Amino acid sequence: MYRVIIDSCGELTKEMQEDGHFVNVPLTLEVGDQQIIDDESFDQASFLKAVAECSTSPKSACPSPNAYMVEMECDAERIYVVTLSAQLSGSYNSACLAKDLYEEDDESKQIYVFDSKSASIGETLIGLKIAECENKGMSFEEVVKTVEEYIAGQHTFFVLETLETLRKAGRLSNLKAAIAGTLNIKPVMGSTDEGSIQQLGQARGMVKALDKMGQCLVDVTENCEEKILAISHCNCLERALSLKEKMESMAKFKEIFIVDTRGVSSMYANDGGLIMVI
Known part of the structure; x- marks a missing residue:
């Protein structure tokens, strides 16, 4: 049993949403004095309107380590986390801290955090690659190696x-x-x-x-x-x-x-x- 946790910069396709192996952890968006959670309630039209009307640039805040740890608490024995590029956000560092904190209390799971070095559908494709490797019956170590190589060749x-x-x-x-x-x-x-x-x-x-x-x-x-x-x-x-x-x-x-x-x-x-x- 495996789970793929992707921060909300990575869009899940309809098939991924229905698959059962994929979950999103939301970032928080800031537009002026508004705070918007990037989850299923996100309204793109109202967000774009707010951005256009605001004199300052929108910002984002990465998920807390606890938000990642909540999704790690599941039946899956192998957990893969995919975050947007560490060069663009603190999401990767937050996920790594979550992994370390979780493993202090529970060492029964295999957990790995991927820095996508991308964003958006780059993360989506990485999630799909993880699932492809899992479905082929690869070991946890083989999945990590194969997916890291995939990330290195992604554009x-x-x-x-x-x-x-x-x-x-x-x-x-x-x-x-x-x-x-x-x-x-x-x-x-x-x-x-x-x-x-x-x-x-x-x-x-x-x-x-x-x-x-x-x-x-x-x-x-x-x-x-x-x-x-x-x-x-x-x-x-x-x-x-x-x-x-x-x-x-x-x-x-x-x-x-x-x-x-x-x-x-x-x-x-x-x-x-x-x-x-x-």
Whole structure:
């Protein structure tokens, strides 16, 4: 018996929600003086409205160690925790502390915490990889080794519709944000090997930016036909479906699935943003 605990930056597909092996531990979102729990009650429309109306950048607070420990208290003998990149959040450190505290009282379980070095559907894919390994009958150690190797080869990309969140957070000057908005410049972003964020390029207009993002993905991916491609979107399903068609025309993949962003991913991607992971 195993359990996969994923912080709420990682979206669970409908199949994962119904599977019984997966659970989310919520982060807390802060918009002005509002605190929003990123759980099943999350309302994306009202959140995006609040973010647009707030003069300051939204923030997130990672789950407490106790929140992770509550989910570790189950019938599962093997527990895998997947958190968003340690470069972006304290969620990984909190989960590691939870593991240490739990094992002080109960050494009967095998527990491992994965730093996804990604976010959103990157975590989703890692959860699915864990389940695939478990279903093959691998030992706990084999699952950990295989999944860590999978993480090392994973690539995350995203394109933002608006740079307002970056401007409010002070990561982009008002002048640069204004120029980018006037010229309709869309940055193409991606993950580094360490799990931080880098700019891979830029393009004028969303269509060209998505073309560039798709090409970046294909350029770094071998044996596409053996891999699952995941797309998450923030309030832009038609755009996500168009991206799916674009990727199908560029390469053959084992599978492509689309999910809507939960709270933390909505905060990062903002209204109209797209994230793609393979």
